Amino acid sequence: MTGWNATRIPDQSGRTAVVTGANSGIGHVTARELARHGATVVLACRSAARGRAALNLLRGEVPGARAEFLELDLADLSSVREFARAFTRRHPALDLLVNNAGVMALPYGRTADGFETQFGVNHLGHFALTGLLLPRLLAAAPGARIVTVSSGFHVLGRAGAEGPFGSEEHDYRRWTAYGRSKTANLLFTHELARRLTAAGSPVTAAAAHPGYASTNLHAGAAALEGRSPLSRVLALGNAVLAQPAASGALPTLYAATAPGVPQDGFFGPRLGWRGAPVRSWRAGWTLDDMAGERLWAASEKSTGITYPPL
Template sequence: MPGWNATNIPDQRGRTAVVTGANSGIGYVAARELARRGASVVLACRSAARGRAAATRLHGEVPGAEAEFAELDLADLASVREFAKAFGERHAALDLLINNAGVMALPYGRTADGFETQFGVNHLGHFALTGLLLPRLRAAASGARIVTVSSGFHALGNIDLDDLAFERGYRRWIAYGRSKTANLLFTHELSRRFTAAGSTLVAAAAHPGYASTNLHAGATADGGTLYARGVALANDVIAQPATGGALPTLYAATAPGVRQDAFIGPRFGWRGAPARSWRAKWTLDDTSGERLWSASEKLTGVSYGSLPG
């Protein structure tokens, strides 16, 4: 793991990958580097214009790449179902699902289905997507993985299972932290269920540390000019570029020996080569994981069944 970088990604020829939020930032870098190593990559993005532009850019940077754009709005479960249906019609198997897309510290809002936006996009959208793509993941020859991108900001707070809609005193950074905790609890519970079912599928999580990406745009909304300038300065001085921020995700997705429920981040917390990351103890709680899973199935209408495979 020391010094691991994109040149260490194993050959991905013959493998198919879906990367959500791949039009920019670490999602785009992850998609590009997987394509560079031979994977057939689907750039799953909310904006058709930005998604197509990203696919064009990728083909320019990686001549001969197998990469295509597909529309996916994680804030709308109908869009998630449409994406999964279309993918299943075009692809027999899925080797790698990277649940990367997300929003950060937005003012209070609701998704098309009425969920608090950050919880709805960051967790519920990906929960539904993963469940709907599970048959294609099970159809992969071997070594299929699901990597969900969380954040060190999960430490801002545990989820409140009695107020998942954050109806009691909304605080946007706490809501973001809870959604990132939900990502880790989802990975923990998914890993536990894969193990219990004897599945060969692996669920892992990653975080980029402090990476300069478009994700910060939402965090500056309604924050004032001084706040926005502070974020911009931190991005310039402290943050690592998206190429570095994507490495933990790429490691979790492709490196040999990644175990169930692994959490990979930068070695020094905010930047550096991939390494095992600290995580809050509440993200490893079986009871919370089970309760969140049950609530997520009910809210999304997506059931994973007994997880054979």
């Protein structure tokens, strides 16, 4: 793993990948590098205009790339279901699902289905998408993987028995809510990996985080903070500490393609915020089996998506 970079991605010819949030930043780099190494890549993006622009950009960066765009709004479960239907009409199997899209530190809001926005987009939308696409992943096994992008900021919030779906508006704290959604990403990966292992499935569930990468996610969070001290800190951090999106995507690409990635592996930059991908530290509560089971049950009930038998 030492010094691992995108040139070490194994040949992906014959494999099909879905990357959510592939219109910019880490998601676009992930899609581009998978396509560069031979995968057929589906760019799953909320905005049709930005998704098509990203597809055109990717085809310019990787001549001959096998890539397509499908619209996906993770804040609307009807859109998630439509995306899954469209994908299954086009593709008999799915080798790699990268749950990358996300929002960060937004003011209080709700998704189309009434969930707190950060939790609804970052966790529930991806939980539903994974469940709907799981039959195609099982059809592609062995070698199929599900990689969910979390964050070092998962330490800011837990998703446990006290209520996994976030605070109400009167006591909402945007960074705590973000941390809770990123904890949910890791708990979801942990519980999915546990279920896959128990079933003897060859599908692997892993997670990654980009460290401190300069992307639209951080820029948006800073803009929402206005002229607050945190806004100035984020702006300074982006200028001095942040690594480019191409480097921030490496842990995701490692989890998605490197040989020997274990069930429930979590990967991030060597120094925590930057550097080559290595196994990453994670809070103990993201490895809690009971919390994972509670989150899973609540997520199935809330989304109406029941996972097929493994």
